[in-house]
Amino acid sequence: MDRARLAAYLRTRRETVQPEDVGLPRGGRRRTRGLRREEVAVLSDMSVDYYTRLEQPRGPHPSEQMIDAVARGLRLSMEEHDHLRRLAGYATARRSAGSGHVNPGMRRIFDGVGETAAQVVSALGETLLQTPLSVALIGDESVHTGWARSLHYRWFTDPAARMLHSAEGQDAQSRLVVADLLSSYTRDGVESRTATLVDLLLTASPEFAGLWRDQPVAGPYCGPVRLLHPRVGPLELHCQRLVDPDQAQQLVMYTAAPGTADDERLRLLAVLGAVDLPGQPVQEGRPG
Numbered sequence: 001m002d003r004a005r006l007a008a009y010l011r012t013r014r015e016t017v018q019p020e021d022v023g024l025p026r027g028g029r030r031r032t033r034g035l036r037r038e039e040v041a042v043l044s045d046m047s048v049d050y051y052t053r054l055e056q057p058r059g060p061h062p063s064e065q066m067i068d069a070v071a072r073g074l075r076l077s078m079e080e081h082d083h084l085r086r087l088a089g090y091a092t093a094r095r096s097a098g099s100g101h102v103n104p105g106m107r108r109i110f111d112g113v114g115e116t117a118a119q120v121v122s123a124l125g126e127t128l129l130q131t132p133l134s135v136a137l138i139g140d141e142s143v144h145t146g147w148a149r150s151l152h153y154r155w156f157t158d159p160a161a162r163m164l165h166s167a168e169g170q171d172a173q174s175r176l177v178v179a180d181l182l183s184s185y186t187r188d189g190v191e192s193r194t195a196t197l198v199d200l201l202l203t204a205s206p207e208f209a210g211l212w213r214d215q216p217v218a219g220p221y222c223g224p225v226r227l228l229h230p231r232v233g234p235l236e237l238h239c240q241r242l243v244d245p246d247q248a249q250q251l252v253m254y255t256a257a258p259g260t261a262d263d264e265r266l267r268l269l270a271v272l273g274a275v276d277l278p279g280q281p282v283q284e285g286r287p288g
Contacts, residue, residue, distance in 0.1 A: 001061055001087070001088055001089035002087050002089075003057040003058075004057060005087050006054065006057060006084070006087040006088055007054065007055050007056060007057035009083070009084065009087055010054055010055050010070065010074075010084075011055055013074045013076065013080065014034050014035050014037070014040055014055075014074060015032075015033040015034035015035075016034055017034050017035050017074055017075060018034060018035075019035065019039070021075065021108070022035070022039075022043055022075060022111070023111045023114070024039060035074075037051055037052055037055065040070070040073050040074060041073075042073075043072075043073035043074070044066075044069045044070045044072065044073030044074075045069055045073070046066065046069060046070075050066075051070070054070070061088075061089070062088055064085070064088075064090050067084060067085055067088045067090065068081070068085075068101070070084070071084055071085075071101065072101070072102065075104045075107055076101075076104075077103070077104055078101055078103070081101055102120055102128050102129060102249065103244055103249070105244075106120060106242075106244050106249060106251060107120075107129070109242065109251060110129055110131075110251060113131065113251075113253060114131055114132075115131070115133065115270070116131060116133060116253050116254075116255065117131060117133040117134045117136075117137045117138075117237075117253065117254040117255070117266070118130075118131045118133075118134055118251060118252065118253040118254070119131070119134045119141070119251075119252055120249055120250070120251050120252075121151075121249065121250055121252055122248065122249055123180075123183075123184040123187075123188075123194065123248040123249070123250075124150045124152055124153075124181075124184065124193065124194060124197055125150045125151035125152035125153070125155075125177070125180070126149045126150050126151075127141035127142070127149070127151070128249065130142070132270075132273070133266075133269065133270050134254075136269050136270065136272065136273055137227075137229070137235075137254065137266075137269060138164065138227075147197065147200065150197060151177075152177050152180065152181055152197065152201075153197060153200070153201065155173070155174065155177050156174075156177075156201050156204065156205035156207060156208045157201075157204050157205060164227045164228060164229065165226070165227065165228070166226055166228055169226055174207060174208075174211060175211060175216045176216075176218060178208065178211040178212055178214075178216055179216040179217055179218035180218055181194065181197065181198060181201075182212070182215060182216065182217070183217075183218060184248070185198055187248070188248075198212070222239035222240065222241045222252070223239065224236055224237070224238060224239070225237045225238075225239050225254060229265075229269065231269065231272055232265040232266075232268050232269050232272070233265060234265075235256070235262050235265055235266065236256070236262050237254040237255060237256055237262065237266070238254070238255050238256070238257070239252065239253070239254055240252075240253045240255070241253075
């Protein structure tokens with residue numbers, strides 16, 4: 001670990017990011033170029049003291065998790081993220097499905113849809129970012145750990161993952177999940193995280209194994225989504241996906257036709273806010 005260069009790099013990156021780039025108000029009498037340290041700490045989900053020690057430089061050797069959190073907070077590009085990891089003494093992350101890094105361009109688009117039910121997901125169904133309305137609609141996906149971070153994995157191993165879906169629509173959803181994984185598996189190959197997930201599911205779920213043998217192929221668009229929400233009742237939503245091929249990530253947005261009962265229920269859910277949905281684990285404390 002090169003503490004001095006790591007500290008200098010963090011300072012220069014922080015000074016190049018403007019508050020409006022990350023959805024923060026600029027405010028008056030801002031003397032700091034770019035972001036303040038406390039703003040980076042909030043964006044990185046860590047304590048101000050911890051981040052300050054990284055910049056000074058002093059304190060413990062940061063874990064990979066903390067380095068990756070800072071990279072997300074500073075909206076680093078993939079190449080900048082790799083450089084930060086090397087300065088901290090870690091190998092660069094593989095360019096594969098499941099990377100927690102969100103491309104800055106995708107992040108800027110996500111930051112602009114704050115009032116929509118939207119999330120950024122990896123090719124393995126891991127939710128990387130969520131808007132507040134998305135949390136209220138489907139629950140806080142950040143509480144899951146390990147392979148359970150993947151909705152694809154939970155769909156076939158945890159009955160709670162299906163609780164928002166009607167019984168009639170679950171078979172179709174199962175085929176869509178398998179088709180999505182098949183597409184990722186074909187692209188990523190047998191040495192990838194996708195292949196590991198497929199092997200786990202082939203062992204854990206006879207339903208998945210049967211569908212995998214059928215080799216289903218997904219359609220070109222995201223169709224209607226029908227949910228039965230415990231707070232507002234039935235919802236039929238339209239799904240739009242923005243795909244970032246370089247990152248194997250998607251921005252998924254759920255909307256309702258204006259003036260419909262579904263639109264009214266979605267607006268009500270935005271007012272009610274998030275609650276813990278059935279089957280969700282208790283959220284642990286923040287790092288830092």
